[in-house]
Amino acid sequence: AQSVTQPDIHITVSEGASLELRCNYSYGATPYLFWYVQSPGQGLQLLLKYFSGDTLVQGIKGFEAEFKRSQSSFNLRKPSVHWSDAAEYFCAVGPLAGGTSYGKLTFGQGTILTVHP
Amino acid sequence: SQTIHQWPATLVQPVGSPLSLECTVEGTSNPNLYWYRQAAGRGLQLLFYSVGIGQISSEVPQNLSASRPQDRQFILSSKKLLLSDSGFYLCAWSVGPGQGSSGGTYEQYFGPGTRLTVT
Numbered sequence: 001a002q003s004v005t006q007p008d009i010h011i012t013v014s015e016g017a018s019l020e021l022r023c024n025y026s027y028g029a030t031p032y033l034f035w036y037v038q039s040p041g042q043g044l045q046l047l048l049k050y051f052s053g054d055t056l057v058q059g060i061k062g063f064e065a066e067f068k069r070s071q072s073s074f075n076l077r078k079p080s081v082h083w084s085d086a087a088e089y090f091c092a093v094g095p096l097a098g099g100t101s102y103g104k105l106t107f108g109q110g111t112i113l114t115v116h117p
Numbered sequence: 118s119q120t121i122h123q124w125p126a127t128l129v130q131p132v133g134s135p136l137s138l139e140c141t142v143e144g145t146s147n148p149n150l151y152w153y154r155q156a157a158g159r160g161l162q163l164l165f166y167s168v169g170i171g172q173i174s175s176e177v178p179q180n181l182s183a184s185r186p187q188d189r190q191f192i193l194s195s196k197k198l199l200l201s202d203s204g205f206y207l208c209a210w211s212v213g214p215g216q217g218s219s220g221g222t223y224e225q226y227f228g229p230g231t232r233l234t235v236t
Contacts, residue, residue: 032223043123043207043227044161090161094223103149103211103223109160 002027004093006108013081014116021076021111023091032094033074034105035065039087047089050074061085086115119144123208123228131236136181136195138231140208143189148210150191151225152183155205167191168213198235206231 003026013019025031032051036044048059055067065076074091091108120143130136142148152164163176165183173183180199184192191208209225 034224036227041205041230041232043229044209046224046226049224103213103225104151104163104166105223105225107161 002031002093002095002106004091004106004108006089006091006111008111009109010112010114012114012116015083016080019076019078019081019085019113021089021091021113023074023076023108025072025074025091025093027072027093030069033065033067034092034094035059035063035074035076036090036092036107037061037087038090038110044090047076081113081115083115083117086113088112119210119226121208121210121226121228123206123231125231126229127232127234129234129236130198132200133197136193136198136202136233138193138206138208138233140191140193140228141189142191142210145189145210145212147188147213149213150185151209151211152191152193153207153209155207155230156203161207165193200235203233203235206233 005024007022034049035047037047038044047063048057048065050057050067058064063076063078065074067074088110090110092105094105122141124139150167153161154164155161165173165175167173167185170185170188180202181193181195207230208228211223211225
């Protein structure tokens, strides 16, 4: 069964500092990979996604993520964090196209990001 | 463009009372639909998903049920709420299988959520 691990429950960074949120997955092949962001009391917003091709993907709000097959990782990065980036971040993996899982995603437990001024 | 709505936004219900949460999607047809629950510090738990009208799959045994009476409407219900039903309920949709060039890419789009407190 596929699984997603976000090792860091809570990360604190200073505004302007760089950020890397870790995500490791367990899957039989290269899955579809996603990062979502959730502000308090709101729904999840898709930041970026990886399906194939270039392993460095760009997303919204200045985020990027790099897929590393050898490490089964899909870490999220941002070169300079803004106070408005404070939120909870979720990594998710999805099934291979043509599968019978009906588009179900497996989510990590989330990483809460706190930004100090 | 597609939008997803959930209501109510917040709800406070006593134990033993019924529940009905509604989710509707606009701007797409035959979407896959999902209900999640998010309890504090516990991530997202998939409750139900649906690939078409009247087609509901349950992920976990529980006090809740779901229905899809129309293509873009997804309802979460309970006959008698438990304290443990408290949480943040999220509805999501994704492109259904075979839906154009984006079919099968599986990204889900979430609604704003409903905060349910059972007292």
